[in-house]
Amino acid sequence: MRSEKIVPITDTVTSTNVRTQPADCEKHGPFEQKVTVILNRELKGGCPECLRAEAAEREANAQAAAAYEQRLSLTRKLGDALIPLRFQGSTLDNFRVEHGEQSHALKFCRHYVAEFDRMYETGRCMVLIGKPGTGKTHLGAAIANALLHTTPRTAVYRTVGAVLQAIKATFDRKSERSESDILSSLVNPDLLVLDEIGVSKENPSDFELTTLFAIINGRYEQRRPTVVITNLSAGQLPAAMGERCVDRLREGGLIVVPFNWESQRGKEGF
Structure with missing residues (x-):
């Protein structure tokens, strides 16, 4: 049997040396330059x-x-x-307070924003309810603006009328959006501010009730909070949006904020 010659392998130990030497920078002048020597380089x-x-x-x-x-x-x-131009500058700070009821409403809205993470966990909803021209839309938009500008949260503002028109527009075969697209844009945001519930004095159509239920129920199932704004009384709300919608809004403890003072339209801050 032929024997093979075993050649030993010798480890080469390299050393690293660090020193400093004078150098000159064209911009900053003389400095101590660090020089590292590795493998004679x-x-x-x-x-x-x-x-x-x-x-x-x-x-x-x-x-x-x-x-x-x-x-x-x-x-x-x-x-x-899609906050309307008139309300893009609406904030909690520029809501005009002249009496205790307005202060009470503002306090609830501030609390809702400050505790929104907790509201979101339970899907707790709020209703701003009362007379026209009392600042409900201002505060609803202000809540959305606060979340949009100061948190990572998403929020959208829509009126019922605009939602119904957008969905009806999808019935046109040339429409680039589907009804599902519209509903998703309302269900998916962290907060939906839904204004002008029951604005029509007539009884809501089946189409309106079905659409409102699709939105409210979709958000209810995803446990996402909704702020509803209406000029109706609490007793009129079930007829305007359907008892099933109101029942879902109540889940988790509905916050009802009354606006019972006279119209403030034309005054600064509304």
């Missing part, structure tokens, strides 16, 4: 001031990019929210 460090400036520039660029993405995201959120 010198790796020379740069000017500390230049390195700090480059790091600061990278950080500034990263922050600018993040800010741009945040603005872009907010623009998308605001565009999807």
